Every structure is written in C-alpha cells, then in structure tokens.
Amino acid sequence: MQLLDNPIRPYAWGSPTAIPRLLGVPPTGEPQAELWMGAHPGSPSLILGREHSLLDLISADPEGELGPESLQEFGPRLPFLLKLLAAQDPLSLQAHPDPDQAREGFDRENAEGVPLDAPHRNYKDADAKPELICALTPFEALVGFRPPEQTLEAVSGFGVEELEPLLAQLREEPNDQGLRAAFTMLMTAPAERQQAVVDAVLAACERNDHPDADLARRLGQKYPGDPGVVAALLLNHVQLSPGEALYLPAGNLHAYVQGVGVEILANSDNVLRGGLTAKHIDLPELLRILDFTPRATEVLLADEDGVYDTPAKEFRLSRFEVTGGSEVTIEPDGPQILLCVEGHVAARSELGKVDLTPGRSAWAGATEGQVTLAGEGTVFRAGSGL
Structure with missing residues (x-):
C-alpha cells in the first residue's frame, strides 16, 4: 500500500474551511471544493514521497495494479474516482449521459472538430458518469423530478400568476410528459420572460415560510434571474444525515446545495448543465438525455457489510x-x-x-x-x- 498526495479543486462553490479542517491544515483563503483521489488524467493523485502519480503507476503495470477482471472490463485505466466534496454554495443543475449517449456525443463532437479543452465541449470522454454521494455532515441536495402533485401542492399556494402556464402543464399531464413540457417551457423561454417568472416567484417566497420558498430564496440570492431557481421546484429536495447516501444514475437532474460528503463516480468528466452556473449550458443536449420520470428519492444506507x-x-x-x-x-x-x-x-x-x-x-x-x-x-x- 502507498499513501496518496491528492489534488484539490478550488471551484467557486467550495467551502474555504471544510476540507482544510478535515485535513488538519490551515485554510488558504480560497474555496476548496473537491479533493480528488484516483487516476483521472486531469488531476491524478501523486504517490506520497515519490515523483510519479497513481496514473503513472497504473500505466506502467495495468494488469498488476488493476487486476485481469478490471483490465478486461474497463481497459488499462482505473474505472472510478473518489472525492471529498465540500459545498458551501449550490453546484450547477446538471445531469450525466448513459453509455450510449456518451459514446455518440463524444464521437459527434470529435467529428465536428471541437477541441477537448473547449469551454463549450459537452463530452470530454466516451464514458457514462453514474455517481454516489455519502454525507459526512448534514447534506442538502436536489435529486430527480418529484411527482408533479407534490410540486402543485407546494407551489400553487404561492399565488404566482406567472407560474400558471407551467403549472397548467402539470395539471393536464401529471407524469413525465407534463414534466418535460413544463421544464422545457421554462428553460427555453426568452430571457425577459424567465426574469419575470423568477422575480415573481422570489417575491412570493418572501411572504411564505414553506421549505420550497426558503430554497428558492437561497438559490435566487446566488443566481438572480436564473430559471434554475424555478426549475428547482420541480425536483426532490433531500436532506441527508451523516452516513446516508444518494445514487445518481444517468439522466438524473440534480444539484448539491450544501454540505460535505464522500463522492464516488465513474472516471468520466461528462456533464450537461441546465442552470445555476456561469459555465456552458447546452439545453437541447440536456433535454435529449434527461430522464423526466417522476419518482421519490431513495436514501441509501450501508448494508451489514458496510x-x-x-x-x-x-x-x-x-x-x-x-x-x-x-x-x-x-x-x-x-x-x-x-x-x-x-x-x-x-x-x-x-x-x-x-x-x-x-x-x-x-x-x-x-x-x-x-x-x-x-x-x-x-x-x-x-x-x-x-
């Protein structure tokens, strides 16, 4: 066994204190969002006290380090990436492709000549990116589309006229088709229309103490005018206790809101974003891969073997x-x-x-x-x- 020296990603949404506190080191003053442990080419772990990385170690002897089963199934690369994630502010509203979508998107962007490091590139590799987050502290997340009747029950009481076209879609079709129509209507509306809806919702939330209103207020303070503030009302709002976990399959629209957790995911960097971010958003591609099936969120606990x-x-x-x-x-x-x-x-x-x-x-x-x-x-x- 060999100790690892792991890189930290200083994304803007990260906590400046949570990861340093866990590591027992002084904060740097900048956000420290993710500690990466693995052999991802973008930020591989180093072997502590050595001049080479875990990626170098695996590349030199893939069968010895990975074993024949992993080598046969995934090729000469580590199939997973482990992270410590510390969110002080919400992450982007996002989803990940399934294996077929990832391969098709990667090949398409390659054929179009889109550079791998281009900010507008959606598919950095040909792999799916399922993931799991396990809470170390109380952890708040938005995960998947909730049953439409829950949104109607919560939001109808806000009395926001600007929301009526969206809610009408859910009343007419309280299923995945209604959710697709409502989400598409909101996210593809002209910017001035989106701004008016967000402003009206936030004004109503100032007069309401419903948990959904509190969530929208917090998102609106961080991302004023972003339609993702309203889209969040269509999703399951989950509060995890330490030790509880969430599994996020392909097509699941989600956003981590706040908290510290251990995250494990497939060794991929494919993300389709829809809002709550300054990064590239490709709505047509996001709409193509999203799973609009309404379902309650399943909170996972470790089994008797951990x-x-x-x-x-x-x-x-x-x-x-x-x-x-x-x-x-x-x-x-x-x-x-x-x-x-x-x-x-x-x-x-x-x-x-x-x-x-x-x-x-x-x-x-x-x-x-x-x-x-x-x-x-x-x-x-x-x-x-x-």
Whole structure:
C-alpha cells in the first residue's frame, strides 16, 4: 500500500474551511471544493514521497495494479474516482449521459472538430458518469423530478400568476410528459420572460415560510434571474444525515446545495448543465438525455457489510467503523483506495502497512492481498463494482 498526495479543486462553490479542517491544515483563503483521489488524467493523485502519480503507476503495470477482471472490463485505466466534496454554495443543475449517449456525443463532437479543452465541449470522454454521494455532515441536495402533485401542492399556494402556464402543464399531464413540457417551457423561454417568472416567484417566497420558498430564496440570492431557481421546484429536495447516501444514475437532474460528503463516480468528466452556473449550458443536449420520470428519492444506507449497494459496475463504496476492540478484514477484490475521515487507523496488507488519519488516503493495487484495518476511526473503501 502507498499513501496518496491528492489534488484539490478550488471551484467557486467550495467551502474555504471544510476540507482544510478535515485535513488538519490551515485554510488558504480560497474555496476548496473537491479533493480528488484516483487516476483521472486531469488531476491524478501523486504517490506520497515519490515523483510519479497513481496514473503513472497504473500505466506502467495495468494488469498488476488493476487486476485481469478490471483490465478486461474497463481497459488499462482505473474505472472510478473518489472525492471529498465540500459545498458551501449550490453546484450547477446538471445531469450525466448513459453509455450510449456518451459514446455518440463524444464521437459527434470529435467529428465536428471541437477541441477537448473547449469551454463549450459537452463530452470530454466516451464514458457514462453514474455517481454516489455519502454525507459526512448534514447534506442538502436536489435529486430527480418529484411527482408533479407534490410540486402543485407546494407551489400553487404561492399565488404566482406567472407560474400558471407551467403549472397548467402539470395539471393536464401529471407524469413525465407534463414534466418535460413544463421544464422545457421554462428553460427555453426568452430571457425577459424567465426574469419575470423568477422575480415573481422570489417575491412570493418572501411572504411564505414553506421549505420550497426558503430554497428558492437561497438559490435566487446566488443566481438572480436564473430559471434554475424555478426549475428547482420541480425536483426532490433531500436532506441527508451523516452516513446516508444518494445514487445518481444517468439522466438524473440534480444539484448539491450544501454540505460535505464522500463522492464516488465513474472516471468520466461528462456533464450537461441546465442552470445555476456561469459555465456552458447546452439545453437541447440536456433535454435529449434527461430522464423526466417522476419518482421519490431513495436514501441509501450501508448494508451489514458496510457496502452502499448500487447497480454501477464502475464503482462500489463501503464504509467501515473501526473500533479498538476489533479488526476489519477486507478480502482481495481488485484495485482500491482507502480514505480515513475520522480517528487513526492502521491498514495492513501482505505487502505493507500505512497509517491513516483524517483526510489521508492510500492506494492498494490488485496484488495487495487481504487488507486489515485496526485502530479507532471511520474508513471509506472505494473499489470497482464488478
């Protein structure tokens, strides 16, 4: 096993204090949004004390580091990316493509000659990007379209005339077709019409103490005039407690609002944005990949083995509570990254030992063998879902 030195992404929505507090280091004064652990070409982890990265290590011996099963399924690359995410402000309203959509979009933009680093490029690779977020602190998120009757019940009481055309779509078709029509009407309206609707909704929210009104007020303060402020009223508003998780499949429209969590995702960078952002928005492409099926959000808990069960083949996240009187044994199961978020835990394998403290992570390749955790603390394990 080898300790990792992980890059931090200073996105504007990040907390300036949450990640430094976990790592036990002074804040830099700038937002620190995400700590990346993995072999993503854009920001690979370094091997602590070495001059090479985890990406270099895997590239030099893909079968030894990844194992034959992962190599056959995903090729010579780590299929997952692990992150610490610290949101002080809302992230963009976004969704990710499924495998066929990602391949088609990537090939199309390549054929059109769109540079990979172009700000208006949608597809940076040919892969899907399912993801899971597990809360470390109280965590607030918008996740998927909620049943239309819930939106009608909450928003009809606002008394906003400008919302009536949108609500009429939901009353006429309280299903995925009505949601598609309402969302499309809102997001493709002329800018002056969008501004009028957002302003009217926010004015009504000042007179209302409904949780949806509070959410819209906060989004409106950050993104005045953005139609995503109103679109958020169509989505499930979820509050996670520490240890609870959400799985986000392809086509799920979502936005993390606030909180700190451990995120695991397929090793992809494909994001289609719809609002609450200054970044590139491609509404026709977003509308093409969105899943408008209304459904309640399923909050996941770890099973008796500590695993958050999802259908994703690219990743599997586990959470282990290590106590002083017992050890946790992790059987050999392909490549893995271990992340400590609390306490002090010693991780031992047939090939070595590392000490893990909050924010510190370690790489264990496929040949590492059985890993044993001992000490006192909380450790997350990231591996593939094969």
